[in-house]
Amino acid sequence: MPSKIFKILENLYVNSIFIDKIGLSFNQFIVVSKDKKITIIETGFRNDFSALSTNITSCGLSPENIENVIVPHFEADEMGAIPEILKVSKQKLKVYAHPICTFGLNDIFNVRAKPVNDNEVISVFEGCSLKFIHTKHVHQWDSLVVYWIEQKILFSSDLFIQKGEFTGINDENCITEIIDSIYKENYLPSRTHLNHALDKIKENKINIIFPMHGSGLSHHIDFYIDSLKELTF
Ligand SMILES: [Fe+2]
Ligand SMILES: [Fe+2]
Numbered sequence: 001m002p003s004k005i006f007k008i009l010e011n012l013y014v015n016s017i018f019i020d021k022i023g024l025s026f027n028q029f030i031v032v033s034k035d036k037k038i039t040i041i042e043t044g045f046r047n048d049f050s051a052l053s054t055n056i057t058s059c060g061l062s063p064e065n066i067e068n069v070i071v072p073h074f075e076a077d078e079m080g081a082i083p084e085i086l087k088v089s090k091q092k093l094k095v096y097a098h099p100i101c102t103f104g105l106n107d108i109f110n111v112r113a114k115p116v117n118d119n120e121v122i123s124v125f126e127g128c129s130l131k132f133i134h135t136k137h138v139h140q141w142d143s144l145v146v147y148w149i150e151q152k153i154l155f156s157s158d159l160f161i162q163k164g165e166f167t168g169i170n171d172e173n174c175i176t177e178i179i180d181s182i183y184k185e186n187y188l189p190s191r192t193h194l195n196h197a198l199d200k201i202k203e204n205k206i207n208i209i210f211p212m213h214g215s216g217l218s219h220h221i222d223f224y225i226d227s228l229k230e231l232t233f
Contacts, residue, residue, distance in 0.1 A: 003048065005030075005055035006168060009151070011127070014210065015055050016166035017048050025166045026077050027212045028052060029155055031148070033125035036061060037091065039068035041146055041155045042212050043081035052081070053088065067091040068124050071113070072157035073140040074101045077212065082109045096122065098134060100142035119200075121149065131204070135159070135197035137189040145201065152207040158187065159197070160224060162214030169208055169216035175227050177214070182231065191233075198225050 003017040013030040026048070029041040038061060044052055053063045066089045071079040074097075082105065086093060095105055099115035106113055116122065118134040131147040139158050146155040162177040188194055202225050209217040209224070217224065 003051040003055060004166075005059060006166070007059065008169070008216070012151070012153075013056075013059055013061075014166060014216070015044070015052050017044065017051065018165045023163045024213050025164065027166055027210065027214075029210060030056060030061070031124070031128055032061060033128070037065050037067040037125060038063075039070065039124045039128065039130075040066055040085075041070040042072065042078050042157070043069060043085060045076055046080040046084055049081040049084035053084075063088045064090040067093065069093065069095045070130070070146055070155075071095060071097040071101055071105065072145065072155070072212070073098065073143040074104045075140065078157070079105065082111060086111065096130075096132070098132075098142040098144050104142075116144070133197075133200050133204075135193075135200070137193040138197045139187045139189060143197075145197075147201075147204050147206070152205055154201065154204065154206045154209045156201075156209050156211045158212060159201075160209050160214075160217060160228075161211045164214060167215045169218050171219040173220050173223070174215070174217060175220070175224060178224060179227070179231065181213075182228075183233065186233075188233070195229055198229050201225060 005015045011032045015028045016025045018025045028044045031039040095113040102113035102115045116132040121131045123129045129149040135143045206221045
């Protein structure tokens, strides 16, 4: 399955693996500090880590420098590669997740994961302050999304996902693709939980959304949030 890495900003790369059979891409977000330490949001599947590692190296970066891992919820595509990262990282690895998720991570991977509170801000390096927004039951009870304050980027995990390959940042209106995914996969919870999460997300000024499946989104952010609030399911 093809795996590609895209440079989005001087200090942000998106690695994406497309699985033909299900028509879905799986994205990992690599944020780089001035001294080339890596914070990775979503690890991807364990079996895909060697491809991710090769792609990171092709950008002049080193998997040995992975210092922080952000896990938006306890699911294989979000945290499966943690054992492989533990093998290659030469840093004092820190893993951040929702408190419920950290129980599972500590028990299974023995990583001493750090629980983050709702709306807690952690500066992982200069110029990268990450705000962790709990989005309970969207679509797991330990879910959260991550807002990069300086860049006004939301890493939205399984919200705003679309089928198809990652193609960069799409400034066209993708609402049909986003809604199609919601109805076809039937993966979102009750309106109450979803609306609560969307309201919390909307409090932040967002220029770009990067979901973990599909392309980045811009230009229509408020419209996407409001449209999801009007859906019936
Ligand atoms: Fe998920
Ligand atoms: Fe996912």
